[in-house]
Amino acid sequence: MKIDYLTPDNEILSELGRRLSRVRKQKGYTQQQLATEAGIGVATLRRIEGGQDSQLESWLKLLKAMDMTLSIDNLLPENFDSPRATALAANKRRRRHKPAAPGILWGDESS
Numbered sequence: 001m002k003i004d005y006l007t008p009d010n011e012i013l014s015e016l017g018r019r020l021s022r023v024r025k026q027k028g029y030t031q032q033q034l035a036t037e038a039g040i041g042v043a044t045l046r047r048i049e050g051g052q053d054s055q056l057e058s059w060l061k062l063l064k065a066m067d068m069t070l071s072i073d074n075l076l077p078e079n080f081d082s083p084r085a086t087a088l089a090a091n092k093r094r095r096r097h098k099p100a101a102p103g104i105l106w107g108d109e110s111s
Contacts, residue, residue: 014051021049027066038065
């Protein structure tokens with residue numbers, strides 16, 4: 001399932017829970033093993049995999065326990081290059097460094 005802006009929160013949580021369960025199984029963890037490794041309760045892991053509301057701290061612990069810290073960094077990158085922000089910055093630079101039109105005297109020119 002592709003998650004986008006229009007996906008309801010409860011469906012996003014359910015999809016993330018399914019993805020977590022799939023990755024856990026692919027890495028060979030039981031729920032008990034992963035919960036112990038992450039330092040959370042098995043009931044918490046079951047709720048997360050079931051798509052019920054969970055705390056971000058629990059997700060962080062789980063991703064760290066599965067050696068998936070890159071996923072954490074990709075969640076909200078340190079440097080986000082927005083095309084709009086880049087265009088606005090370039091526009092500011094152009095305005096700031098625009099030379100005066102030839103032939104205009106401002107009165108502070110040195111002879």
